[in-house]
Amino acid sequence: MKVAIGADHGGFHLKEAIKPVLDELGIEYEDFGTHSEESVDYPDISAPVAQAVAAGTFDRGILICGTGIGIGIAANKVPGIRAALCHDTFSAHASREHNNANILTMGERVIGPGLASDIVKIWLTTDFEGGRHERRIAKISALEETK
Numbered sequence: 001m002k003v004a005i006g007a008d009h010g011g012f013h014l015k016e017a018i019k020p021v022l023d024e025l026g027i028e029y030e031d032f033g034t035h036s037e038e039s040v041d042y043p044d045i046s047a048p049v050a051q052a053v054a055a056g057t058f059d060r061g062i063l064i065c066g067t068g069i070g071i072g073i074a075a076n077k078v079p080g081i082r083a084a085l086c087h088d089t090f091s092a093h094a095s096r097e098h099n100n101a102n103i104l105t106m107g108e109r110v111i112g113p114g115l116a117s118d119i120v121k122i123w124l125t126t127d128f129e130g131g132r133h134e135r136r137i138a139k140i141s142a143l144e145e146t147k
């Protein structure tokens with residue numbers, strides 16, 4: 001599995017804390033920035049990560065900002081992206097099993113690195129259940145055709 005990871009300045013420190021977790025899991029990743037606390041606009045990080053995941057260059061994405069909200073809203077504008085904001089382990093499970101989320105978003109100003117690490121581990125190791133959820137995902141994809 002290849003993961004694209006990115007953050008704005010509000011999520012920079014949490015991104016840095018998550019990278020060793022990916023190393024520990026033996027997961028290959030590319031860091032799309034940002035690389036410092038200097039202010040950047042979260043859509044500028046979100047778009048390349050979301051486009052790379054949608055194109056299939058990466059299997060999954062992890063995006064972090066202050067809240068996880070803005071960076072996820074931007075990612076969900078890219079067709080084929082199902083970005084899920086998860087700040088608890090139950091949601092991390094469900095976003096994979098039910099929603100086949102391909103991008104995880106989190107907020108550095110909301111949760112600490114310990115919980116974020118558990119969320120990442122669960123999210124990256126939980127499979128989509130398929131079945132009835134397949135039909136629902138197809139209905140989400142169909143919405144992209146109505147734009």
Ligand code: RB5
Pocket residue numbers: 008009010011042065066067068069070071
């Ligand atoms: C940046 O200050 C902050 O607005 C951003 O990181 C994020 O929380 C937006 O949703």
